[in-house]
Every structure is written in C-alpha cells, then in structure tokens.
C-alpha cells in the first residue's frame with residue numbers, strides 16, 4: 450500500500466492550474482482503494498506571503514469547497530490543514546539541522562520570489578524544508594504535484610536520505626507524480642498562480658470567469674491569418690478540457706484562418722461552463738455551509754494526526770532519544 454500526498458496553499462481561490470495540475474488528479478487517484486491518500490492545505494506555507502488571518506481562512510474554505518464540489522470523498526482522502534498537526538513544525542526543525550543553507554538560498558522558488566523583495570522572510574527561505582516535513586511526517590511514497598514543484602521534491606528526497614543514513618532509518622524517498630508535463634499559463638502568459646492575479650477561476654461568477662478568459666494574452670495575428678495552435682495558451686487549455694472531436698474542430702479552425710482569438714476564448718468559456726456546471730453548483734452550496742467544511746477538516750485532522758504520531762515518535766526516539 451502506498452501513501453500518496455497532494456498539497457495546496459490557501460493563498461487564494463483554487464484556479465484551473467491547481468485543479469488540472471494537482472487537485473483533479475489527486476481526486477481521481479483516490480478512487481484507487483489500495484493506497485492511502487492525503488490532501489494537505491499548506492496554511493503554514495501560506496504565511497510566508499499572506500498574513501491576513503480572515504482571508505486565509507476564507508481561502509482554506511474555498512479550497513475545501515472546491516475539492517468537495519469536484520467530487521472528493523472524505524472516505525477516500527484525508528483532507529487536513531497542515532497547521533492542525535503541529536508535529537510538522539517540530540520535524541521541520543529536525544530537518545533544518547540537516548540542511549546546508551546554500552541549498553535553500555539557491556532553490557528556484559526562493560530565487561524567483563526574492564526578485565520582488567517586499568517580504569523576504571526566513572519562512573520563505575526554508576519553505577522547502579517544511580514541505581519535506583509534510584512528506585516525511587506521513588512517510589509518503591508519491592507526491593502529486595505540478596511540474597513547478599519538482600525541485601522541492603528533490604530537496605525532500607535529499608533530506609530524508611540524510612536522515613536515513615544518519616540514523617539508519619528506512620523512511621521512504623518520495624517520488625513525484627506529474628499530471629501535466631507543462632505548467633498551465635495564466636492570463637498574462639506566465640505561470641498561472643494564485644499569487645500573480647492571472648488566474649482563471651472556474652468557480653467564479655459567470656461574468657468574472659468570462660472577463661478572465663477574455664483577458665488572456667495572445668499574439669496579434671489578424672483575424673484572417675491562420676493561427677498556430679501549438680503556441681496558443683487558449684488552445685492549450687481547451688485541449689485539456691474538451692473532447693477529442695471538439696479539439697480537432699478547433700485545430701482546423703485555427704489552421705484555416707478567418708477565426709479570431711475572441712471566438713476561441715468564447716469556445717473555451719463555453720467549454721468550462723459546460724464541463725464544470727455540476728461542480729459550480731455544488732461549490733455554491735458548500736460555500737453557504739462553512740460548518741460542513743470545518744467539520745470535514747476536523748475529521749481529516751484526526752486521521753492525519755493518528756498517522757503522524759507514529760512517525761514523529763519514531764523520529765523523536767532516534768533524533769532526541771526520548
């Protein structure tokens with residue numbers, strides 16, 4: 450039996466990149482009863498950049514509502530808030546004592562974020578250590594993530610390997626599982642991220658969703674010109690959501706010309722509205738019932754706590770000797 454983990458920060462409402470890159474594959478894979486599946490809302494990671502308590506809590510609830518709306522079953526996935534299991538901080542400390550500091554300073558995500566120096570805090574620097582602790586605390590085998598997280602998984606493997614060698618333990622070296630081999634681009638053409646205000650939020654009101662899609666950046670080819678489907682972010686997203694026949698039709702329209710990006714955006718909008726119609730309705734219902742969301746998180750925390758406890762005890766014994 451394998452232990453499978455997915456994580457998402459509560460930095461905003463989940464967008465189509467999070468959903469296709471991590472949440473949807475995690476929910477799909479959870480139907481595999483042979484494995485134990487975890488979904489962690491990484492609210493301690495979020496604190497590195499977002500410090501408004503009420504907003505963070507609202508975003509946590511929005512993520513849970515989205516997961517439930519997309520069909521997550523509490524019987525099949527342990528859905529929990531990272532902060533509900535404080536042993537993760539203890540473990541992050543142990544791991545930090547095994548981390549050479551240049552490894553953190555040179556991590557891509559840190560380098561990228563420290564280019565915009567509004568708040569470069571130590572939490573941001575040691576972010577990958579906390580993520581490694583998320584993984585080790587549940588002795589995870591497989592981590593479902595978007596490709597942007599590859600380096601974080603490598604760091605986790607490295608640190609867990611160091612613990613194993615030093616204390617002669619046999620904790621698992623986690624493997625990443627990437628659903629998409631590309632990162633989904635946001636409306637501005639960069640990586641779609643809750644932190645960049647470039648998202649497509651499939652649970653937003655129709656008008657907002659429409660505006661988000663209409664704001665997607667494209668090249669400036671005139672209407673009559675044939676378009677390159679292989680380079681177009683609208684097409685890339687459509688391809689992930691529509692049926693084979695629909696994709697085939699859109700490709701033909703792109704290549705023959707006299708088909709504008711505005712039309713392609715409308716096709717993408719209709720595709721999202723249709724494909725997620727049921728989920729969008731369910732999302733609204735969950736949003737109106739925060740008690741059910743909090744109960745779901747409590748239920749998950751109890752299960753996560755029981756599993757975390759056995760591993761932290763083993764690690765404490767080895768590392769501290771108690």
Ligand code: ADP
Pocket residue numbers: 456457458459460466467468469470471472593594595596597598629631632633634640641642643644
């Ligand atoms: P964000 O950058 O939006 O704050 P998170 O850091 O919370 O997203 O990521 C949650 C999960 O979603 C991770 O597994 C991450 O790799 C995946 N993910 C985030 N953005 C994208 C994207 N644009 N394309 C594909 N997967 C993504």
Ligand code: TRP
Pocket residue numbers: 454455456457458489491494579580583584592593594598601
């Ligand atoms: N760092 C991940 C991201 O930004 C979120 C995350 C935190 C995570 N802990 C995790 C992902 C554990 C997978 C496993 O996307």
